[in-house]
Amino acid sequence: MKKVLIIDDxxxxxxxxxxxxxxxxxxxxxxxxxxxxxxxxxxxxVDVVLCDVKLPDGSGVELSKIIKEKYPATEIILLTAYGNIPDGVQAIKNGAFDYITKGDDNNRIIPLLYRAIEKAALNNRLLKLEKQLEGKHSFDKIIGKSKPILQAVELAKKVAKTDTTILLTGETGTGKEVFAQAIHHESNRSKENFVAINCSAFSKDLLESEMFGHKAGAFTGAAKDQKGLFEEAHNGTIFLDELGEMALDLQAKLLRVIESGEFIKVGETKPTKVNVRIIAATNRDLKQEIEHWHFREDLFYRISVFQIQLPALRERVADLEILAHHFTGIFALKMNKKITAIHADFITALQQHQWNGNIRELKNVIERAVILSNGNELSLDDLPVEIQVKSSAVIGRQLSAFSMQSVEKLHIQKVLNHTGGNKAETARLLEIGTATLYRKIEEYGL
Ligand SMILES: Nc1ncnc2c1ncn2[C@@H]1O[C@H](COP(=O)(O)OP(=O)(O)OP(=O)(O)O)[C@@H](O)[C@H]1O
Structure with a gap:
């Protein structure tokens, strides 16, 4: 059934x-x-939002922008006060479908609503098609040529076509979700839904209702029957991220779905049957969790029929350069900047870093560097200081990463950049004599 959300106080x-x-x-x-x-x-x-302009906690015109950014398929019709055309015009600029004047356009509202619903259905079809097109190459989107990543891709490709349950393990940001999507798109289920749920993002009760759905009246606030994500993923794939965070009694219910394809909605008595392929992911050591009674052993053996360990970024240093170029290309295009090269010191600095946040951290660091960069080459200066400092030991050879000198060298370099190389101004800002500055410039080879 098509859904309409009315926001009006x-x-x-x-x-x-x-x-x-x-x-x-x-x-x-x-x-x-x-x-x-x-x-x-x-x-x-929601297919269509009918939204008032003046709301107690904000403006419907601004809200239209937020909704369109987050939910591009949803259409918005704004309810403006009599004679307030500028609000309506701005709302359309912000992506709203149309606007109507409150009280004045009562006959327009239903035909307009039907048109907006039709448009939302079209948006949804387009998004699905785009996803399928993107998905066709999604193993190609996994960047990296190092042995550990190629091995992981090869394993994933082999198992993709089967219905086997998969457990993806690896530190945060190593690409577990990217792999899960690639597996789905390479599978025979690729035309059906890929539904992802992060088990750590909900309280236990809410997670159960999200996964399996609920009947109207099952708990306070459950006004209507609600489908769960397992039903949404029927004939497709469900991705259970952070599985190690799931409560024990919910683990028992998950085990039942894996074994029989059946579950019981919250507040329901009859089971519902689904055909869903499960891909789970965790950054915890589940064997250790079993020892501490936090994870069911029987579920572990069921879920880990096929396990793929994703390498940490520090184990694939060889890929840093190609990943850096890949992300630079993406962000430069997004920010309309012409960046054609990355300085060798920048790459050396990346190679020295620990990358506890893995590819996600690298992606953020590159985005920041692209924002900061002034020229057409990313330079060491565009990196966060802590990454520069570690690398200065290697780049400057004679300095240790933790020495005061490393920090001093970097700081002088930054102030020199700031003053455009003006030594007198640099010395003034650093509160040292010009002679001292010249000596340090020579000493550090700046
Ligand atoms: N091999 C890769 N090539 C290109 N981009 C990648 C690759 N692996 C991961 N990414 C990017 O890195 C980011 C983190 O990836 P993803 O969310 O899949 O990690 P995760 O292991 O699921 O993290 P978490 O455990 O925190 O959920 C995403 O923006 C993703 O697009």
């Missing part, structure tokens, strides 16, 4: 609108402010 108007729209056979959700509206949108797919 005028209760009378909201209820009236809800009644008219429900009579057309749409499901209507009503809220009175932006915050609750966004919460609803994060939990369910």
């Amino acid at each position: 005028e209760e009378k108007l909201r209820t009236l609108l809800a009644r008219i729209i429900t009579l057309e056979g749409f499901e209507v959700i009503q809220v009175a402010d932006c915050k609750t509206g966004l919460q609803k949108l994060s939990r369910q797919t």
